[in-house]
Amino acid sequence: xxxxxxxxxxxxxxxxxxxxxxxxxxxxxxxxxxxxxxxxxxxxxxxxxxxxxxxxxxxxxxxxxxxxxxxxxxxxxxxxxxxxxxxxxxxxxxxxxxxxxxxxxxxxxxxxxxxxxxxxxxxxxxxxxxxxxxxxxxxxxxxxxxxxxxxxxxxxxxxxxxxxxxxxxxxxxxxxxxxxxxxxxxxxxxxxxxxxxxxxxxxxxxxxxxxxxxxxxxxxxxxxxxxxxxxxxxxxxxxxxxxxxxxxxxxxxxxxxxxxxxxxxxxxxxxxxxxxxxxxxxxxxxxxxxxxxxxxxxxxxxxxxxxxxxxxx
Ligand code: MN
Numbered sequence: 001x002x003x004x005x006x007x008x009x010x011x012x013x014x015x016x017x018x019x020x021x022x023x024x025x026x027x028x029x030x031x032x033x034x035x036x037x038x039x040x041x042x043x044x045x046x047x048x049x050x051x052x053x054x055x056x057x058x059x060x061x062x063x064x065x066x067x068x069x070x071x072x073x074x075x076x077x078x079x080x081x082x083x084x085x086x087x088x089x090x091x092x093x094x095x096x097x098x099x100x101x102x103x104x105x106x107x108x109x110x111x112x113x114x115x116x117x118x119x120x121x122x123x124x125x126x127x128x129x130x131x132x133x134x135x136x137x138x139x140x141x142x143x144x145x146x147x148x149x150x151x152x153x154x155x156x157x158x159x160x161x162x163x164x165x166x167x168x169x170x171x172x173x174x175x176x177x178x179x180x181x182x183x184x185x186x187x188x189x190x191x192x193x194x195x196x197x198x199x200x201x202x203x204x205x206x207x208x209x210x211x212x213x214x215x216x217x218x219x220x221x222x223x224x225x226x227x228x229x230x231x232x233x234x235x236x237x238x239x240x241x242x243x244x245x246x247x248x249x250x251x252x253x254x255x256x257x258x259x260x261x262x263x264x265x266x267x268x269x270x271x272x273x274x275x276x277x278x279x280x281x282x283x284x285x286x287x288x289x290x291x292x293x294x295x296x297x298x299x300x301x302x303x304x305x306x307x308x309x310x311x312x313x
Contacts, residue, residue: 107133271312
């Protein structure tokens with residue numbers, strides 16, 4: 001079986017034509033698509049520095065340089081299934097709740113056609129509607145790269161925000177806490193109980209301190225142990241990266257992952273049953289020299305390779 005391929009950058013210069021994610025074909029007929037790359041241009045939930053609504057367009061531009069084969073795993077997602085850019089969620093610019101509902105409906109429509117979703121946010125609230133839309137009755141495993149737990153109960157009196165995403169997902173039964181890993185947490189805390197909800201629920205919380213102490217290989221083994229063969233969603237909050245690698249984001253938290261660590265961890269997850277994912281909190285107006293959007297594009301490619309890879313069990 002052959003699949004419609006990305007634009008051949010060896011024949012058509014990278015800067016030519018309208019950008020799609022990774023120069024993948026734009027396909028409207030979802031019946032033909034296996035993995036849908038899409039944007040969620042939404043940042044109405046950001047209480048501090050905004051701009052994530054501009055990420056889908058900017059990451060598409062930055063992704064022009066992505067080639068086809070993962071240099072470590074040898075996976076070519078574009079040969080293994082039909083990868084396509086399926087557009088953006090049309091998020092209402094004024095109505096927060098309507099935006100969330102539109103995201104859920106968009107992902108649900110993808111699922112209805114058997115399309116696995118890979119989203120470019122948007123602030124981190126996007127993970128909740130993506131999980132809602134993808135949910136099929138079995139709570140997902142979750143691997144969350146982040147500097148924050150995102151398990152507050154409320155934020156500014158609101159229950160659905162980028163700081164409460166994971167808690168709501170757990171309360172709604174969308175994720176199986178015993179199969180969830182949060183890794184990289186390190187931001188200064190509100191009152192010291194910030195990780196209690198996740199830990200009490202049974203999630204595996206790996207703070208950056210613990211990651212530093214245990215080492216990368218042990219962290220990889222822990223992720224694989226917790227997730228097992230369960231259907232798993234991957235969310236990468238770009239503030240999980242050290243600000244050196246991702247200055248363009250709402251909340252900078254020094255002392256985080258390098259891109260190299262992120263690549264090695266993600267590539268080492270090959271064979272897990274990754275059924276969807278997102279990269280969130282990328283803010284192009286705050287970026288420096290395109291480094292954040294470039295890294296976001298590369299993280300999307302890593303997650304895409306995981307989604308397209310054969311399962312190990
Ligand atoms: Mn987050």
